[in-house]
Amino acid sequence: MSAGASQQTLGALQRALAERFAQANVATPMLDARVLVCAAAGLSPEQLIMQENAQVRPRDLNCLQIWAAARCAGMPVSRLTGRRAFYGLDFDIGPAVLDPRADTETLVEAALELMPARARVLDLGTGSGCVLISVLARALDARGLGVDISAGALRLARQNAHLHNVRDRIGLRQGSWFSRVSGRFDIIVSNPPYIARGEIDHLATEVRAHDPRRALDGGPDGLDAYRHICRAAPVYLEAGGHLLLEIGFDQAQPASALMRAQGFENLSVDKDLEGRARLVRGQIKKTKKGV
Numbered sequence: 156m157s158a159g160a161s162q163q164t165l166g167a168l169q170r171a172l173a174e175r176f177a178q179a180n181v182a183t184p185m186l187d188a189r190v191l192v193c194a195a196a197g198l199s200p201e202q203l204i205m206q207e208n209a210q211v212r213p214r215d216l217n218c219l220q221i222w223a224a225a226r227c228a229g230m231p232v233s234r235l236t237g238r239r240a241f242y243g244l245d246f247d248i249g250p251a252v253l254d255p256r257a258d259t260e261t262l263v264e265a266a267l268e269l270m271p272a273r274a275r276v277l278d279l280g281t282g283s284g285c286v287l288i289s290v291l292a293r294a295l296d297a298r299g300l301g302v303d304i305s306a307g308a309l310r311l312a313r314q315n316a317h318l319h320n321v322r323d324r325i326g327l328r329q330g331s332w333f334s335r336v337s338g339r340f341d342i343i344v345s346n347p348p349y350i351a352r353g354e355i356d357h358l359a360t361e362v363r364a365h366d367p368r369r370a371l372d373g374g375p376d377g378l379d380a381y382r383h384i385c386r387a388a389p390v391y392l393e394a395g396g397h398l399l400l401e402i403g404f405d406q407a408q409p410a411s412a413l414m415r416a417q418g419f420e421n422l423s424v425d426k427d428l429e430g431r432a433r434l435v436r437g438q439i440k441k442t443k444k445g446v
Contacts (some may be wrong), residue, residue, distance in 0.1 A: 165192060166207030168216070172223055179227040187232050194236040195219050229360035242289040246315050251307030252282040253370040254361075258427040259346050261434050262401050263289045265425055266344050269397050269436075270294050277391065278302070279332055279345040279384060282370065284312030284325070286344055291321040300326040302335060305367070332383055339393045339442070346401040347380035349373040378409055385413040389443040399436045407432040 163171070169185075169192045176184035193203050195215040211219075222235045231254055233239040239248050241255040242263050248254060263286055266276065270290070274297040278287035281301030291299050299321075303309050309327050316322040328335040350371045355363055362371070373379055381400060388398045398419060402410050407424045414422060419437030427433035 163211050163216075164208050165196060165198075165203060165211055168192060168211050168219065169203070169207070172219065175223060176226060181226065187226060190232050191219060191222050191226070191235065194238075195222070229364060231361045231365060234365050239283075239285075241285045244285075244289060244292060244319055246283050246285045246288075247311055247318070248283050249307065249311055250365075251305050251367060252311055253346070253366050255283060255285040258429075258431075258433055259286065259401060260289075261425050261427050262286050262344055262346060262399055265399050265434055265436055266290050266342055267293055269342060269399075270297060271341050272296060273298075274341040275299070275339070275393075277336065277340040277343045279343065280304075280347050280370070280380075281312050281327070282308050282346075284315045284327075286346065287325065288312075288315055288319050288321055290344075291324055292319050298324045298326075300328065300336065300340075302328050302330055302332070304329065304331050304369070332380075333387045333391060336391060339391055340396060341393050342397050342399065343384075343388055343392060344399045345380070345384055347373070347384065349377045349380065349401070349403045349406060351375065351377040377403060377406065378413070381406075381410050381413050385410075385417045385419070389417055389419075389439050389441075392439045392442055394440060394442050395438060396442075397436060397438050399434060401433060402435055404431040404433075407435060410435045411437075 169188045172188035173185040176187055181187055193200055195218045233254050239246050239255050242260045276290055276297055276299040278301045281287055281303045284301055287299045287301045291297055301312055306329055309329055312327055316325050348371050350373050352372055352375055355371055411422050414437040419439055421438040423436055424432050425434035
């Protein structure tokens, strides 16, 4: 992508980008090149195929030169474009939120499976709102509350709620876990921070350098958030309600033990697309007083 590349076609530029990404050991070079060219040119993948012989506009080339350097340095494509596909929907993301990943779709599927009529759903640490909004977009009689400690995250969640036409069925509050929550819910979901603090610096560059640290840091053993949520959740669940927690691949046993200690029954572990433990679920038969 030299200065003379402005005379390139879109198709040639995509191939040049893919070659550069491959040389930089990017895992999916052609896919990343296609997504970035589409984003810069304002085209869908289908439109790019139809217009691959069109000349690259100078402004698009300038944008792609910046993006290509950042991608080779480890910045995720979604961080460059500001958008991530999740459970069939596109979500705006930014520095204040975790980059949604396909594994977390397991949480959405489990919630939809358990959803009663006119359900109330609480999402703790909602971030971009991808989990709660995906649930509400499919359960059209459900209502939800998303809580996050970050004002920046809530701005994005609000924006995404408008984008997917669920803003009238979702509440958004700033606070730490249950601090701003009242009432009872049929389902509580959370993808909390669960990386042990000492392991964060060993994560892939795309994660450690670009996801908010407080969305990763689960304390010394990675279980701090689970302890807090499991202890408080029975106060905020309806009798027969469910708690669904995303977990790290090796946290099924300790997370299940924390839920069991607080009276949760019917515990089970769901696996993600790669067959790894990804979700612990439990049901509370007898709620606690408090709200």
